[in-house]
Amino acid sequence: MxxxxxxxxxxxxxxxxxxxxxxxxxxxxxxxxxxxxxxxxxxxxxxxxxxxxxxxxxxxxxxxxxxxxxxxxxASADVKVIAEAKIAEIDRKVTELESLKLTLAALAKNCHGDDKPDCPIIDDLAGLRDH
Amino acid sequence: MxxxxxxxxxxxxxxxxxxxxxxxxxxxxxxxxxxxxxxxxxxxxxxxxxxxxxxxxxxxxxxxxxxxxxxxxxASADVKVIAEAKIAEIDRKVTELESLKLTLAALAKNCHGDDKPDCPIIDDLAGLRDH
DNA sequence: CTTGACCTTCCTGTTGCATGAAGGCTTAGT
DNA sequence: ACTAAGCCTTCATGCAACAGGAAGGTCAAG
Missing domain, CATH: 1.10.1660.10 (Multidrug-efflux Transporter Regulator; Chain: A; Domain 2)
Incomplete structure (x- = not known):
């Protein structure tokens, strides 16, 4: 074919x-x-x-x-090792993404989201806020 | 500098x-x-x-x-929109990764992980198993 | 015998840089 | 004054995993 x-x-x-x-x-x-x-x-x-x-x-x-x-x-063990390593890798990625999400969510929560220029998200990115 | x-x-x-x-x-x-x-x-x-x-x-x-x-x-709203879109994107990625993990974990669980050639993981990848 | 769908190879672009080559500048030490 | 180290410059290439497109060959049907 x-x-x-x-x-x-x-x-x-x-x-x-x-x-x-x-x-x-x-x-x-x-x-x-x-x-x-x-x-x-x-x-x-x-x-x-x-x-x-x-x-x-x-x-x-x-x-x-x-x-x-x-x-x-x-040996099936050889295959299993690869699969389990991939699972661990996925776990690491998820953990990292969850952490990013928490940070972003905290920033977004503090932002009024209105038409005024005051924006905690930008302030944070600019390093103007405490950590 | x-x-x-x-x-x-x-x-x-x-x-x-x-x-x-x-x-x-x-x-x-x-x-x-x-x-x-x-x-x-x-x-x-x-x-x-x-x-x-x-x-x-x-x-x-x-x-x-x-x-x-x-x-x-x-407007702070403009910034908030971007941050929230990113949060949604992170959520999508996490969901996808969790789904992958479930699949891999199910495969790994069924694999004996010994020195014998019989391996459900390979069989699945080869399309030899039911879904 | 032509049309159109399929096929071929080859080149470039994607994202966000990293690596390295070939060479110029600066500064400290002798 | 000279030199060596450690900066700096530009330009080219590579990574993952393909996608898109150009230019042209092939095949089955009408």
């Missing part, structure tokens, strides 16, 4: 599929005229990539996961 | 300060020999940028906030 069909089946844009080939994540066959020619295994790889990317794994993590996918003898 | 001193006072790396000049966020004076020459007002601008960036505002949002900072007659 050509790249358009592979795109539909894998839910990945053609641009992304070509990019993945560029960085050696997948190597489809080529037709006589040079068109990329994907088989079912290729589509499975692409779906694997689509799923792992959508779960927040980076390209390099996906590359690692793919190599484990390819290795029928990998 | 030269860029090194401005960097210390603003907590921004010199590379970042030059970059901000490149994208027209700040325009310091120049000495006879071509060195950038920052005054107190410049340092205030830089600190303003440092604070707003650290609160998660994008460069373009910072540009907007700076223009409000420069405009002594701005």
């Amino acid at each position: 050509n790249i358009g069909e592979a795109s539909k089946q894998s839910l990945l844009p053609t641009k992304t599929i070509r990019y993945y080939e560029d960085i050696d994540l997948i190597k489809p066959a080529r037709t006589h005229s040079g068109y990329r020619d994907y088989d079912e295994k290729d589509v499975h790889r692409l779906r694997f990539l689509q799923r792992s990317r959508s779960l927040g794994f980076t390209i390099e993590e996906c590359r690692l996961l793919l190599s484990l996918y390819d290795d029928g003898n990998r | 030269n860029i090194g001193e401005a960097s210390k006072q603003s907590l921004l790396p010199t590379k970042t300060i030059r970059y901000y000049e490149d994208i027209d966020l700040i325009k310091p004076a120049r000495t006879h020999s071509g060195y950038r020459d920052y005054d107190e007002k410049d340092v205030h601008r830089l600190r303003f940028l440092q604070r707003s960036r650290s609160l998660g505002f994008t460069i373009e949002e910072c540009r907007l906030l700076l223009s409000l900072y420069d405009d002594g007659n701005r």
